[in-house]
Amino acid sequence: MRLSRYFLPVMKDTPADAQIVSHRYMLRAGMIRQQAAGIYSWLPLGFKVLKRIEEIVHEEQQRAGHIPLLMPTLQPADLWQESGRYDDYGEEMLRISDRHGRDMLYGPTNEEMITDIFRGYVSSYKDLPLTLYHIQWKFRDERRPRFGVMRGREFYMKDGYNFDLTKEDALHAYNRHLVSYLRTYERLGLQAIPMRADGGPIGGDYTHEFLVLAETGESEVFYDSEVTDLSFGDREIDYDDKVQCQGVLEEFTSRYARTDETHDEAEFAKVPEERRKTARGIEVGQIFYFGTKYSESMGAKVQGPDGQVVPVHMGSHGIGVSRLLGAIIEASHDDKGIIWPEGVTPFHCGIVNLRQGDEAADAACESLYAALEGAGLEPLYDDRDERAGGKFATQDLIGLPWRITVGPRGLKNGVVELTSRRTGESEELTPEAAVAKVIAIYENIA
Amino acid sequence: MRLSRYFLPVMKDTPADAQIVSHRYMLRAGMIRQQAAGIYSWLPLGFKVLKRIEEIVHEEQQRAGHIPLLMPTLQPADLWQESGRYDDYGEEMLRISDRHGRDMLYGPTNEEMITDIFRGYVSSYKDLPLTLYHIQWKFRDERRPRFGVMRGREFYMKDGYNFDLTKEDALHAYNRHLVSYLRTYERLGLQAIPMRADGGPIGGDYTHEFLVLAETGESEVFYDSEVTDLSFGDREIDYDDKVQCQGVLEEFTSRYARTDETHDEAEFAKVPEERRKTARGIEVGQIFYFGTKYSESMGAKVQGPDGQVVPVHMGSHGIGVSRLLGAIIEASHDDKGIIWPEGVTPFHCGIVNLRQGDEAADAACESLYAALEGAGLEPLYDDRDERAGGKFATQDLIGLPWRITVGPRGLKNGVVELTSRRTGESEELTPEAAVAKVIAIYENIA
Numbered sequence: 083m084r085l086s087r088y089f090l091p092v093m094k095d096t097p098a099d100a101q102i103v104s105h106r107y108m109l110r111a112g113m114i115r116q117q118a119a120g121i122y123s124w125l126p127l128g129f130k131v132l133k134r135i136e137e138i139v140h141e142e143q144q145r146a147g148h149i150p151l152l153m154p155t156l157q158p159a160d161l162w163q164e165s166g167r168y169d170d171y172g173e174e175m176l177r178i179s180d181r182h183g184r185d186m187l188y189g190p191t192n193e194e195m196i197t198d199i200f201r202g203y204v205s206s207y208k209d210l211p212l213t214l215y216h217i218q219w220k221f222r223d224e225r226r227p228r229f230g231v232m233r234g235r236e237f238y239m240k241d242g243y244n245f246d247l248t249k250e251d252a253l254h255a256y257n258r259h260l261v262s263y264l265r266t267y268e269r270l271g272l273q274a275i276p277m278r279a280d281g282g283p284i285g286g287d288y289t290h291e292f293l294v295l296a297e298t299g300e301s302e303v304f305y306d307s308e309v310t311d312l313s314f315g316d317r318e319i320d321y322d323d324k325v326q327c328q329g330v331l332e333e334f335t336s337r338y339a340r341t342d343e344t345h346d347e348a349e350f351a352k353v354p355e356e357r358r359k360t361a362r363g364i365e366v367g368q369i370f371y372f373g374t375k376y377s378e379s380m381g382a383k384v385q386g387p388d389g390q391v392v393p394v395h396m397g398s399h400g401i402g403v404s405r406l407l408g409a410i411i412e413a414s415h416d417d418k419g420i421i422w423p424e425g426v427t428p429f430h431c432g433i434v435n436l437r438q439g440d441e442a443a444d445a446a447c448e449s450l451y452a453a454l455e456g457a458g459l460e461p462l463y464d465d466r467d468e469r470a471g472g473k474f475a476t477q478d479l480i481g482l483p484w485r486i487t488v489g490p491r492g493l494k495n496g497v498v499e500l501t502s503r504r505t506g507e508s509e510e511l512t513p514e515a516a517v518a519k520v521i522a523i524y525e526n527i528a
Numbered sequence: 529m530r531l532s533r534y535f536l537p538v539m540k541d542t543p544a545d546a547q548i549v550s551h552r553y554m555l556r557a558g559m560i561r562q563q564a565a566g567i568y569s570w571l572p573l574g575f576k577v578l579k580r581i582e583e584i585v586h587e588e589q590q591r592a593g594h595i596p597l598l599m600p601t602l603q604p605a606d607l608w609q610e611s612g613r614y615d616d617y618g619e620e621m622l623r624i625s626d627r628h629g630r631d632m633l634y635g636p637t638n639e640e641m642i643t644d645i646f647r648g649y650v651s652s653y654k655d656l657p658l659t660l661y662h663i664q665w666k667f668r669d670e671r672r673p674r675f676g677v678m679r680g681r682e683f684y685m686k687d688g689y690n691f692d693l694t695k696e697d698a699l700h701a702y703n704r705h706l707v708s709y710l711r712t713y714e715r716l717g718l719q720a721i722p723m724r725a726d727g728g729p730i731g732g733d734y735t736h737e738f739l740v741l742a743e744t745g746e747s748e749v750f751y752d753s754e755v756t757d758l759s760f761g762d763r764e765i766d767y768d769d770k771v772q773c774q775g776v777l778e779e780f781t782s783r784y785a786r787t788d789e790t791h792d793e794a795e796f797a798k799v800p801e802e803r804r805k806t807a808r809g810i811e812v813g814q815i816f817y818f819g820t821k822y823s824e825s826m827g828a829k830v831q832g833p834d835g836q837v838v839p840v841h842m843g844s845h846g847i848g849v850s851r852l853l854g855a856i857i858e859a860s861h862d863d864k865g866i867i868w869p870e871g872v873t874p875f876h877c878g879i880v881n882l883r884q885g886d887e888a889a890d891a892a893c894e895s896l897y898a899a900l901e902g903a904g905l906e907p908l909y910d911d912r913d914e915r916a917g918g919k920f921a922t923q924d925l926i927g928l929p930w931r932i933t934v935g936p937r938g939l940k941n942g943v944v945e946l947t948s949r950r951t952g953e954s955e956e957l958t959p960e961a962a963v964a965k966v967i968a969i970y971e972n973i974a
Binding site for chain 2: 087088089091112115117118121122123124125126128129130132147149150151152153154155156157158173174176178180181184186188195198199202203204209212214216219221223225235236
């Protein structure tokens with residue numbers, strides 16, 4: 083993309099009402115625009131990152147054998163009356179009446195609807211195990227929306243639901259989700275720590291939240307510092323292998339790691355003192371096993387191999403897709419702007435032309451642009467007739483991990499400059515070598 | 529995907545309340561499930577086609593230089609009060625009140641919000657031309673939703689908006705949209721004829737609807753039969769070339785083609801009698817140029833090169849993404865089921881194992897499956913322990929364009945059968961030759 087043809091409304095001034103850094107940078111980098119309290123437009127740059135995160139979530143869910151579908155944003159109230167949650171949910175549920183006066187709601191989550199889909203088609207254990215998920219807009223009418231996309235009202239979430247014949251199978255589905263979430267967060271450039279959580283209104287005995295450590299996190303967290311040494315890495319996983327998935331769960335959850343909701347001082351005290359850590363964390367996902375809570379109340383039953391008709395064991399598993407943009411920025415920025423991890427960056431590499439209109443500089447930029455595009459990468463070429471300082475400030479603010487700077491002086495020596503946004507380090511390379519290095523970087527993370 | 533692990537709830541019986549063939553087949557093929565009047569879940573097979581159409585629409589819009597973003601589903605009422613449409617829109621607008629009693633609505637279209645975004649950031653002609661678009665869920669509270677996804681209440685639409693300094697530039701944007709829409713529909717396997725339309729409540733002097741001819745179309749259409757001979761084909765287009773784009777517009781719109789809303793008997797009579805045709809059509813898109821209607825009422829102005837501040841010229845341009853599934857099926861089916869065009873098929877090729885459990889048949893199917901996946905295609909392997917008749921009926925109903933049938937008898941002679949869903953013709957080929965042929969077919973349409 084050429085910046086002269088793009089829509090990237092960056093702002094110099096810090097918006098007064100944005101309290102946390104991710105909200106400030108998303109506004110300043112022209113990623114989002116508030117349309118009403120807690121309701122945002124995703125401007126082109128923000129939309130690109132949102133789509134990239136969505137793609138990674140889809141890929142990792144499908145790798146785990148989970149099947150995508152899409153439920154609508156609006157739901158009829160009667161499904162929620164059946165489960166008993168229509169009255170319980172309170173003011174966070176946005177209730178709507180249509181032109182015929184029928185009670186509807188904007189879905190805050192989808193346990194009822196997915197259970198309705200399941201019971202509409204499945205009646206035999208032979209169709210199990212089954213995990214269905216979708217990524218769809220949700221609405222929770224927060225009393226006090228704030229922190230930009232971190233606590234919006236209209237938000238984008240992946241929510242998945244497993245249906246299994248037995249508790250044992252359902253706990254394997256739980257483990258599969260834990261494993262797939264660890265992979266997902268690492269691809270997003272995040273360390274998200276599974277912490278024992280509280281079932282809350284959805285209920286559930288087995289539940290973990292995934293937290294990203296950040297000063298601005300809404301939760302206080304307590305953990306054994308050994309958990310931050312763990313990394314999923316590029317290990318091979320067979321998602322059908324119950325023992326292997328259980329092993330990952332144990333590896334990542336056996337050490338103490340809890341939020342304030344479940345914190346237990348006595349347990350924490352057993353952790354050696356030098357490893358006892360307190361910090362703040364941002365919740366970016368949660369997995370639940372809740373047994374037969376919905377399948378009993380809504381009649382989602384199957385015939386087992388013994389001929390008995392039994393309610394299925396279920397769980398629900400969520401990743402806050404839109405919230406993740408905020409979490410990634412909270413975890414990865416400096417005082418000049420955002421620093422995107424390579425896995426989610428909206429453009430792979432910036433190209434800054436220091437002297438737009440200079441024949442050699444223009445030609446070199448065009449040739450870099452074509453070479454990067456030819457390799458399947460998306461460069462963002464700042465081809466505007468602006469001063470170098472302004473171009474650098476924009477690049478730093480929007481946070482592309484790599485930048486190639488092209489100027490007449492360097493070109494006389496046959497070189498351009500390749501700069502890492504994270505380290506700030508630059509090296510002079512021939513244009514061909516710079517392109518080759520950028521291509522190699524992205525091949526390694528694909 | 530292996531069918532034994534997928535969620536494809538096909539139905540034998542024809543649903544009683546589905547009046548048109550696309551609705552019946554989408555229900556029977558397990559593509560959609562009605563959750564409330566005019567509100568559907570997209571089951572896995574339907575979701576795959578929806579995503580494929582969305583991808584093609586994105587690709588063609590971006591090829592034309594249009595920039596994607598994403599506006600929220602809910603909008604504050606005050607934007608619509610500014611434009612004057614809040615009271616005009618009537619009962620089709622779903623009006624919502626949040627917990628603080630603020631008036632909101634579920635967006636039926638986005639002229640107001642996109643104009644608000646534009647005026648929030650752009651103030652100079654130097655940032656023009658600009659076309660922004662999104663693909664997002666919309667809601668129109670139809671009094672009588674029907675025909676499945678063809679006239680739903682919650683529907684998925686691509687809507688794009690151009691901002692230009694002059695009427696001339698805006699008409700070029702209009703032409704760009706016309707060209708990109710012709711390309712889009714052809715990639716979807718559809719012939720969509722641009723017909724002169726009526727501005728309706730959005731207004732506009734220049735507007736064309738795109739109609740797909742089908743018996744079940746909601747509009748009566750009148751046209752010169754020469755329009756159905758036109759095809760966009762694989763011609764190269766430079767979207768910046770005003771003359772070229774205008775040429776395409778003239779080629780595709782100079783002959784008589786109108787819906788009943790704009791039909792003019794006297795004009796139609798000038799068409800030679802043997803070329804005068806009457807039929808029914810499904811509207812799958814519309815383009816509008818409406819000048820300064822919204823930019824004046826909402827203050828979307830820029831400073832021109834002469835220093836004058838003037839309202840921008842705008843247009844809006846829509847493609848009914850979810851409705852397209854219905855339109856494609858109406859245009860492409862037989863009495864056994866759907867026939868997907870290669871460009872949108874949910875899976876590229878079916879594999880039917882005639883004797884599940886037979887060692888040679890199982891091994892041959894696995895090897896075909898791996899070869900197709902290895903080539904980047906998505907096969908659907910019917911690995912269930914079912915009778916051949918049931919497997920063929922499912923394949924015909926869900927409409928994959930190609931099927932490879934594998935049985936012990938053929939394998940003794942070293943062959944499998946490759947069958948075209950459209951023609952019903954089969955040929956015996958070695959497994960390697962069958963794979964090569966399927967790969968070649970999709971290479972040609974990519």
